[in-house]
Amino acid sequence: MSFRDATVAWALAAHEVLLETAQDYGHFVTMNELAARVQEMSGVRTDAPTRTWVDAVLRKVARRCRSADEPPLTALCVRQNHTVTDSYTYVLELAALPIPDDLELHAAYARWQCYHTYGTDVPAGIPPLTPKVAARRGATTPARPAGAPESTRVRVCDECFVQLPASGVCGFCNPSR
Template sequence: MIGNSVSTTAGAWRAGDGIAVPLREATVAWAVAAHAELSEIATGYGHFITIDELAERVQETSGVHTAAPTSTWVAAILRKVARRCHKAGEPPLTALCVRQNHTVGDSYKYVLELAGLPIPDDLELHAAYARWQCYQYHGAAMPADRGVPPLTPKVAGRRRSASATAQAEAKPQPTRAAVCAQCFIQLPASGTCQYCV
């Protein structure tokens, strides 16, 4: 075993030789790789990536790996990317990075904090507009009709389902008239069947 190699699963190391990489160096390498990956994703209209996929890609691209859970380090990487985009006047590439359920979640709020903006009621719609800006900025072929930017598929599906459910609940359901249990003729208002008395 090489003296400087990582002996625990929580550290970072270079893939080529297994030499330990200080966490500060690793996060810088991952953030640079994340910015490049997200910039590439932004060249395709409607494209996005999950946090876990991004974590895998940045490790492969940078050559710096870790066995630490993604949740323990990826938020710091996304914050670095958000700061870089903000300082450079670029749209927030971190809007392209979503959780498994296709939502941007709380990590996207950092983009708004950097810009000094209030947290909107609909964070997902705000992120959709930010993705739209990323696609434009990075040269994606944009659709001819420039309506409302699309939500991610899972978010859009949940909203359609919730909307359909709300519409179904809002419709008054026709009430069935009471019928006689013996002859199945509609009962009068008195509730007593005149034919089966």
């Protein structure tokens, strides 16, 4: 089997693996895990190192996602250190987008888009980075700055919309009270 035919078979399998991965919020797959699964699913095996062929497969998946107007599933595939692969920049090239300063954060938003499209129960807020990237950055959740006041809703009079005193009785609308 030619390399081209093999990458087509692997790309079809990779698309399925990434679709399955996108159905569970926060899940992602490493390059090596993806390589093993696509070889198993397609029945096409190779002894070549993963790094020599998986980017070609991910590029095919990226083109398929772009042409089908799907979210970029390739954002779900990361290296062992949980950073996005070099092929992720190809997603940006396909969309004619500039390479952002923070590629990992951009990929986190892309993964969130995948979870939102194919998964269920996607929480609102800022999409999380992968665990190893977040640990390296020391970012778990943004903390509230010290001394920042808690935002409370002020009670106002239903008739004149003036802020009510602690008694809850408007001094302008009910001056006798």
